[in-house]
Amino acid sequence: MFFPESGEGRDLIVFDLEWNQSSYTPNHRMPHEIIEIGACRVDAQGRVTGTFSRMVRPRLYRRLDRHIRSVTGITEQELSEGDAFADVLADFSAFCGPDALTVTWGPDDYPVLRRNAAFYGLRAPFAPPLDAQLVFGFACLGDAHRQMNLHGALETLALSPDMPAHRAVYDAQCTAALLPAVERAVSALTPQAREELFALLDRERRIADSALRSSPTRHQTHAQALRDRAVTAVCCPVCGREAALTTPWFDSGRERYLALAECREHGVSCAQLHFKRAASGLLIMHQRAYLAAEAEAQDVRARYAAYLAEPPRHRRRAGGKNPT
Numbered sequence: 001m002f003f004p005e006s007g008e009g010r011d012l013i014v015f016d017l018e019w020n021q022s023s024y025t026p027n028h029r030m031p032h033e034i035i036e037i038g039a040c041r042v043d044a045q046g047r048v049t050g051t052f053s054r055m056v057r058p059r060l061y062r063r064l065d066r067h068i069r070s071v072t073g074i075t076e077q078e079l080s081e082g083d084a085f086a087d088v089l090a091d092f093s094a095f096c097g098p099d100a101l102t103v104t105w106g107p108d109d110y111p112v113l114r115r116n117a118a119f120y121g122l123r124a125p126f127a128p129p130l131d132a133q134l135v136f137g138f139a140c141l142g143d144a145h146r147q148m149n150l151h152g153a154l155e156t157l158a159l160s161p162d163m164p165a166h167r168a169v170y171d172a173q174c175t176a177a178l179l180p181a182v183e184r185a186v187s188a189l190t191p192q193a194r195e196e197l198f199a200l201l202d203r204e205r206r207i208a209d210s211a212l213r214s215s216p217t218r219h220q221t222h223a224q225a226l227r228d229r230a231v232t233a234v235c236c237p238v239c240g241r242e243a244a245l246t247t248p249w250f251d252s253g254r255e256r257y258l259a260l261a262e263c264r265e266h267g268v269s270c271a272q273l274h275f276k277r278a279a280s281g282l283l284i285m286h287q288r289a290y291l292a293a294e295a296e297a298q299d300v301r302a303r304y305a306a307y308l309a310e311p312p313r314h315r316r317r318a319g320g321k322n323p324t
């Protein structure tokens with residue numbers, strides 16, 4: 001059901017990550033540093049048949065963010081006794097096995113895993129996971145984008161696994177505990193609703209495989225930054241080579257910029273860009289590009305046409321009329 005392409009009888013790996021960050025001196029190549037990987041293996045009957053739980057010794061951020069320390073209960077002492085990321089990733093990959101079918105709660109873990117792996121010159125050991133939070137939202141709450149937290153979801157389904165929250169392996173097990181009820185809700189969907197769900201999951205997996213770029217700029221205004229090729233260049237999410245812009249960057253509303261770019265080999269990507277301001281007053285750019293379905297590319301072209309149709313003064317002031 002969850003993996004219509006996979007056939008019956010394969011185990012699932014449910015995983016969860018904890019990560020740390022620095023508000024003061026972030027490294028833009030790895031803004032979130034994984035400090036714990038937790039996972040459990042679930043068989044076709046929904047039983048947990050194995051667990052994985054490891055601490056990662058941080059290289060960038062050795063001081064724990066206060067919020068993360070209070071939520072997870074992890075201490076700096078524990079972290080210093082963890083293992084190097086590359087070793088934990090290799091062991092996690094071995095735990096998953098080849099062609100792992102993976103599940104997470106929410107869309108955030110996989111991009112963080114990919115970025116941490118890339119920081120060390122490694123690759124994420126599997127394709128993007130299934131987002132159980134999205135499936136739960138769609139099938140149990142009637143809203144795929146509700147993003148209810150794990151605790152709320154357990155309450156909604158009247159499940160109360162007796163486990164301490166917010167440690168990676170326990171969150172993975174709580175997610176596993178939800179799967180049978182979520183799966184029942186999915187099988188009760190109409191064929192049309194199920195198709196809609198699979199389209200959303202497909203889109204989310206493409207977004208999880210985005211080419212991500214974050215970097216400080218030397219600019220104070222968006223207009224300056226948008227003339228800088230170091231900011232505007234888009235990488236193909238499949239091969240990493242520069243893709244040619246087929247629309248210019250334009251403000252799609254609230255200073256979030258969109259563009260389309262094409263790699264000859266891998267096709268059209270939808271690119272998104274926004275800026276934050278560093279303490280220095282200079283802009284930091286955050287960009288993502290993901291392979292676009294034809295309807296998504298059409299949508300960006302239509303937004304660009306609408307943007308061009310607006311009077312320039314209005315464009316500057318309100319930044320376009322499309323809210324996303």
Ligand SMILES: [Zn+2]
Nearest residue numbers: 236239263266
């Ligand atoms: Zn390419």
